[in-house]
Amino acid sequence: MQEADNKQTPKKAKATLETMRKVFTLPESDQSTLARMDREISENLLGFLGGRIVAGDIAPANLEQDFLDTAIPEDPMFVSEQVDFLLQKVVAQSVHTAAPSFIGHMTSAIPYFMMPLAKIMMALNQNLVKIETSKAFTPLERQVIGMLHRLIYNRSTDFYDTWTQSLTHSLGVFCSGGTIANITSLWVARNALLAGKEGAGTNISDAGLFKAFKASGYSDLAIVVSERGHYSLKKAANVLGIGRDNLITVPVDSHHKMNLSALENTLKRLKEKNVGVIALVGVAGTTETGNVDPLAEMGKLAGELKIHFHVDAAWGGPVLFSERYRSLLKGIELADSVTIDAHKQLYVPMGAGMAIFKDESALTHIEHHANYIIRYGSRDIGKHTLEGSRPGMAMLVHSGLRIIGRKGYELLIDLGIGKAGQFAKMIQAAPDFELISEPELNILTYRWVPETIRKQLAGAKKEQADVINVILNELTEQIQKMQRAKGQSFVSRTRFACHHQHHALLNVFRVVLANPLTTRQILGEILEEQREYGKICLETDGLGARLAAACKLT
């Protein structure tokens, strides 16, 4: 609702047809709070974020107090009133994901030019499901998919000339994020495996899983991935009807990579049991430790056994931009499908994922049609997507790829990996920090362990070490929560079995170094802060005393 011109006497907002039409046509005064915010973001994005977001301790239960009312207001509200509310209660209490000290998750800063471009995209309000509501956005999205395909597979010019803008085939699909990309990839793989004989009425798309499975003659189905696979694969196994129990996890080696001999044994065992393997999934940048599976060997194995090879490169895909580190992903070109998230290391705002398929025909396994759109022979992209209506996020990816360019992304990737190496050295140099996973890309894990405890732990046998580690897990969790609550910096936390600690399940700090503005000094301050909180935590709940007691065990 527009506010009365005279700000001194704001009248109550009223719902009239005239005012409703006006919200579609007339902007607020350029002196309004909303207009000022709009300019502030354009003129000084980091200033806006730093100035408007209030860092600090607020309990979630308190946070909720402003969002309890479920009654939809009867009467309209002035835009200014809602903007004031948002600034005070939402913007102020959001997470400064662009802060250089926010190094705990995969959501990072984004280039300033993305914001005005996003506004243009929103204003155009295209719907990519069909060309009738997207026009040039359709070939643009196809081009972006083609660009990523070429980055991964580098097929012939002829291949791209033929398929990038094809009416009937697609080299991949855009979607809201990596989870949908993984589900789409495994959906294609499942349907390909259970396509049945033509005309036999056992095609899974039409007949359903139970009939197609019965006709296939398999004793069971499986998806194979390392124990560091992303949790979205469990969701995929569930939604696709495979079952989470049939997501077979293979142990990792001490570098958090798929153990190849364990994989070979697993695949052999599955074959002996006549289990149909829907896909072997390799990870290029595990969420927890940032490691890359031995893709070349896995791809070779999958090829020999004719198993769909999917690579979840949601995080690590853009490493392909780097001449220096590209070889870490060697073998990704053997993948039948690859997941890449643009809202991760392509630095696009939230909500842009892609599933890229090596074979231009792969997506026919999940093709759909309707009477009013995505008709046979139409240019509508929607015939190959899991989602229906979708925004024009491809425009932002397109802009990133062109404005930043291959060399620009390379610099960002190299910077992150280099910084992770530096941070690992800083941790290793500190007597009271323990590096848990060395960074292969730009992710690492570690924990704070008081120096005396570290010495004790180094010489401890499994039984004693286990007791100490359980208490250290509590300590790590407390430090991480305290740091998060203080809001000056943020490091995340995960939990996995650690080879060099007798395979104990450890809570660890997890760091993702994707923000180019994170400096060595900030990293030092984060360690200092954790050390300080660690000491406080030791004094709480008798944690320190319990640790000391555990160290005296023999």
Added chain:
Amino acid sequence: MQEADNKQTPKKAKATLETMRKVFTLPESDQSTLARMDREISENLLGFLGGRIVAGDIAPANLEQDFLDTAIPEDPMFVSEQVDFLLQKVVAQSVHTAAPSFIGHMTSAIPYFMMPLAKIMMALNQNLVKIETSKAFTPLERQVIGMLHRLIYNRSTDFYDTWTQSLTHSLGVFCSGGTIANITSLWVARNALLAGKEGAGTNISDAGLFKAFKASGYSDLAIVVSERGHYSLKKAANVLGIGRDNLITVPVDSHHKMNLSALENTLKRLKEKNVGVIALVGVAGTTETGNVDPLAEMGKLAGELKIHFHVDAAWGGPVLFSERYRSLLKGIELADSVTIDAHKQLYVPMGAGMAIFKDESALTHIEHHANYIIRYGSRDIGKHTLEGSRPGMAMLVHSGLRIIGRKGYELLIDLGIGKAGQFAKMIQAAPDFELISEPELNILTYRWVPETIRKQLAGAKKEQADVINVILNELTEQIQKMQRAKGQSFVSRTRFACHHQHHALLNVFRVVLANPLTTRQILGEILEEQREYGKICLETDGLGARLAAACKLT
């Protein structure tokens, strides 16, 4: 990349670490094209769209010419260069979905305040999968879900106090759109039906569909919907492993609503055959004709048979805002789950859907956890969503609900339905237009039939009518394509069996009246335009002569 200050000598963009850091910190000059576009949208949204989008005829193949190159540029590009490209090749060649004469699809104009708010949302770049990357956005999204739940179910204050901000339960989920909402709802329904006995190892989430199905003792599975159900249900049946053949479509009556006696017969037959019905789906606003199924009767039937009742109200849900028309959705409160799209009649930009669940425990059937986020007992919304990382679109829905308010949305809904009634009368008053489906909400279908042919058709027997209708189908398709190509206005096209034309499959124009700026005059012009194109088409390919010949058949 930032451009050199001196515009007269634009140097080649270079990828240096310094410039890469700058794109995260420094905006372009406020005189840059991007900054000007940004302001233009703020100051005059419709002017921006009307001025920048070039209406008119361009063949898709020509459109593609600018999007063929799949090589990712090595070097960065100046932002201004990319913006110029976007303005000329993408913005200019996009669809003016906000134009009052664009009445063919469900993508419409959006209120001006959504654009700056969307920019704020993008700048904050929150990730709603977990509270660590969304903070206040998490309770805000839960509140919005609670608001929509209350709009549909209107449970007790105590109910909402208990569950809206619950740590363990959710009243619904946000997602990218109606397709994901429908899939999520049917996923929950499938898993509930095949949950198996506790501890029996046949829970579908873990054991998979084939084992759970076997243990269930059912002979088959089915999802039941009318023949006007949205095509996303076919996708859902496919991805969930039910199979498209098991999406049982029930005929509609002459008003395009589920035929209740046919439904009863279908459900009886399925029961006799021991088929497990995953869900009965009612539609509140079919995509093609905008009709509402007899929800109250369907809900009663589903309740008696203990079948999950899902209502796809992606389009029609907001009719609940209208005191006058709310009763059309009577029975929606019996639904176990409801799909609503905010990017449709809540007038939010593309990419905002919701699945609302009556029972606060329903989503536990698809709950997931991981070690680093969505842990047990966490506030992370991601444990109940099909998607993983998600943007803060809820902020825009929240703003719409408060700024427009219940009464504002009511006005918009009433306006659209009223206008559809008026347009139907205009069509009925014209001797050369035939109304095919009367509007119940704000959607209707019709076609152009030359007056003489109409008279002939009225008295024709089925055999002759079928011949005439086949030629008229061709005519309708050609008129619609010509109108789309001209770009002054847009009406969509679909195809369904028409009761009053001997159940012949007819191509029809489809109109969606959701834009409050569409006037009676514009509607008149659209008819006039179609009439003119119709006459041209009659002269092409001998269409007119073939029609005349068909009329002489006996």
